[in-house]
Each structure stands twice: as C-alpha cells, then as structure tokens.
Amino acid sequence: MNKEELLSRLKVIVSNYTQNKEALDSINEDTDFLKDLKINSANLVDVVLDVEEEFGIEIDNLSMEKMLNVRAAVEIIETKLHEAGRE
Amino acid sequence: MMNKQEILEKLPYSAPFLFVDDLLTIDENGATGTYTFNKDLDFYKGHFKDHPVTPGVILTETMAQIGMVCLGIYLSGYIDSGASSHVMLTSTAIDFMKPVFPGEKVTVVSEKVYFRFKKLHCKVEMKNEAGEVVCKGTLSGMVTTKLNG
Numbered sequence: 013m014n015k016e017e018l019l020s021r022l023k024v025i026v027s028n029y030t031q032n033k034e035a036l037d038s039i040n041e042d043t044d045f046l047k048d049l050k051i052n053s054a055n056l057v058d059v060v061l062d063v064e065e066e067f068g069i070e071i072d073n074l075s076m077e078k079m080l081n082v083r084a085a086v087e088i089i090e091t092k093l094h095e096a097g098r099e
Numbered sequence: 100m101m102n103k104q105e106i107l108e109k110l111p112y113s114a115p116f117l118f119v120d121d122l123l124t125i126d127e128n129g130a131t132g133t134y135t136f137n138k139d140l141d142f143y144k145g146h147f148k149d150h151p152v153t154p155g156v157i158l159t160e161t162m163a164q165i166g167m168v169c170l171g172i173y174l175s176g177y178i179d180s181g182a183s184s185h186v187m188l189t190s191t192a193i194d195f196m197k198p199v200f201p202g203e204k205v206t207v208v209s210e211k212v213y214f215r216f217k218k219l220h221c222k223v224e225m226k227n228e229a230g231e232v233v234c235k236g237t238l239s240g241m242v243t244t245k246l247n248g
Contacts, residue, residue: 052189053189053217053241054189054190054239054241055189055243057215057217057218058218061213061215
C-alpha cells in the first residue's frame with residue numbers, strides 16, 4: 013500500500029469525527045487530530061479503533077498515545093502493516 | 100478486586116445529584132443497579148408545571164451513574180488499582196419509551212461493548228417495576244483521574 017492510498021483511507025475514517033471540513037480538505041502529514049481537526053479524546057479512540065478494523069492491525073497503548081497527528085498515524089499504520097508482513 | 104460498597108463510596112456525587120441506591124451486580128461485562136425517584140425531588144416542581152414527570156436528562160444521568168460510572172470505576176480498579184478514577188461522559192444516544200413518574204423505582208442494566216484506551220462504551224437499558232423498558236441506548240465515557248477534563 014502506498015502512502016497516498018493509506019492517507020486517503022485514513023481521511024475517510026477521520027471524516028466521520030470532524031466538523032472542520034476545511035482542515036479535512038487540506039489534510040496532510042502535519043494535520044493535528046486535536047488542534048486542526050478538533051477531534052476530542054473520546055473520538056480519537058474511535059479513530060484508532062476504526063484504523064484497527066480498516067487495516068486489520070492492532071494498535072497498542074504506546075502507539076495510541078503517539079497517534080496525535082496524521083504523520084504519526086501513517087508511520088504507526090505502516091509499521092504495523094510491516095510487522096504483519098502486509099505492506 | 101473492588102466490591103459493590105467500595106464502588107458506591109467512590110462515586111463522586113451526592114444529593115441532590117446522586118442517582119444510585121443499590122448496585123445489584125457488577126463484573127467486567129456490565130453492571131445492574133436500582134434507584135427510586137423520591138417524589139420530593141426538586142425538578143418535579145418545574146418538569147412539568149402541575150404534571151411531574153422525570154426529565155429525560157435525569158433518566159440518562161441515572162443510567163450513566165449506574166451503568167457506566169460504576170462500571171468504569173470497577174474496570175479501572177480491575178486494571179490499575181492506583182489513582183482514583185472518574186468517568187467523564189462523552190456521548191449519549193438514548194431512546195425514551197415510557198414516562199417515569201415521581202416515586203417510581205427503576206432498574207438499570209448495562210453491558211460493556213468495549214473498554215479500550217480508557218474509553219468505555221456500553222449499552223444501557225432502564226426498566227420500571229412492571230418490567231417495562233422505559234429507555235435504552237448507548238453511552239460512552241472516558242476514564243480520567245480528574246473531574247474537570
């Protein structure tokens with residue numbers, strides 16, 4: 013899976029939890045889930061649970077704590093897919 | 100492991116905003132408890148004028164205190180018996196089927212859907228003494244060590 017495809021699948025997930033359409037339209041690696049997309053901590057958990065389902069991976073507590081922006085999320089998803097041998 | 104009395108003591112509420120009388124069962128999958136709405140509760144004076152009915156927000160709060168907060172305290176104690184935990188309500192989706200009048204006793208049953216990354220999501224249902232479902236839905240909350248988010 014290339015980064016572009018990964019990002020577009022992530023964007024679909026995130027779109028369910030943000031009201032900030034402007035920030036969503038211009039989503040990039042620097043987009044912060046809390047500051048830019050105004051996602052609260054409870055919905056951030058939902059984003060992570062949806063990521064697990066969408067990509068068939070398991071996110072541990074340590075990774076969850078780091079998933080605060082798009083760059084970190086993409087890196088973690090790539091790492092988990094790699095570990096599962098399905099990059 | 101925490102027992103029912105310890106959980107009740109850990110609840111951060113008091114009158115007039117404590118809506119738990121008894122915790123009947125609690126385990127890692129859910130909780131059951133009861134509350135009786137005293138007919139002298141203040142909100143009956145205004146909801147509604149001359150026609151007292153328990154407000155939906157109070158029914159929701161009752162389900163949250165019994166079904167989610169008690170369960171959240173139990174689950175967080177189960178995992179980490181360190182700092183005392185509270186549960187901050189983060190979302191509700193409740194359908195109301197029947198009115199609850201002053202003096203009625205209700206039973207709340209909750210069932211954990213998931214508890215991950217400190218978020219507790221559960222299904223809740225409230226029944227009256229006739230065994231009829233008065234309201235049901237889903238509630239979510241975050242387990243936190245502070246009360247003001």
